[in-house]
Amino acid sequence: MILRPAELRISGNIYGPEGESVKSMPGSGKMNRSKAKQSLREGYKGSHQNLTHLEWIQTKDDAECQGCSQLSLTPTLFWYDNTHVVETSHYSDFIFNPKYKMVARGGFVEDKLSPVITRNVERLGLKKGHAKFGCYLLDDHSGAVFTGHLDGGSYQTAHHWFKKDDEGNKE
Numbered sequence: 001m002i003l004r005p006a007e008l009r010i011s012g013n014i015y016g017p018e019g020e021s022v023k024s025m026p027g028s029g030k031m032n033r034s035k036a037k038q039s040l041r042e043g044y045k046g047s048h049q050n051l052t053h054l055e056w057i058q059t060k061d062d063a064e065c066q067g068c069s070q071l072s073l074t075p076t077l078f079w080y081d082n083t084h085v086v087e088t089s090h091y092s093d094f095i096f097n098p099k100y101k102m103v104a105r106g107g108f109v110e111d112k113l114s115p116v117i118t119r120n121v122e123r124l125g126l127k128k129g130h131a132k133f134g135c136y137l138l139d140d141h142s143g144a145v146f147t148g149h150l151d152g153g154s155y156q157t158a159h160h161w162f163k164k165d166d167e168g169n170k171e
Contacts, residue, residue, distance in 0.1 A: 008071035016069030041143035073136035
């Protein structure tokens with residue numbers, strides 16, 4: 001259920017695999033962080049998200065938007081409080097509304113809301129169960145990470161953190 005709204009069809013010069021947004025990302029003086037970002041970009045190329053996007057591109061007529069990049073929204077069952085865009089009324093009328101008893105003011109939204117999203121999706125299916133929550137990951141298909149751990153903490157095994165010899169012993 002990846003969404004590709006027309007409003008997110010924007011200039012390919014700015015966003016997307018060849019866009020300036022990736023080229024102008026601030027580099028880090030730390031080599032390991034730079035390697036981690038590059039590793040994530042390479043890993044993205046083989047991801048389901050990217051492969052689905054490449055298949056979708058093949059079905060589109062390029063005449064629709066020459067030089068454009070189509071950003072997509074992928075539903076997530078987790079409510080992130082990282083930088084995000086939301087209408088204020090969504091918080092006041094839904095998330096913090098005492099009528100729904102989801103999150104008390106001052107409460108930790110991720111902790112309370114994520115299990116509610118998951119239960120709704122399990123009960124009603126992805127499309128109906130997710131619709132009222134409206135939490136998506138934005139993807140410009142550049143392979144640059146918008147949400148994630150640059151140190152790879154959530155993606156790497158212990159083997160990646162320690163250099164090992166051919167027999168698996170730490171060096």
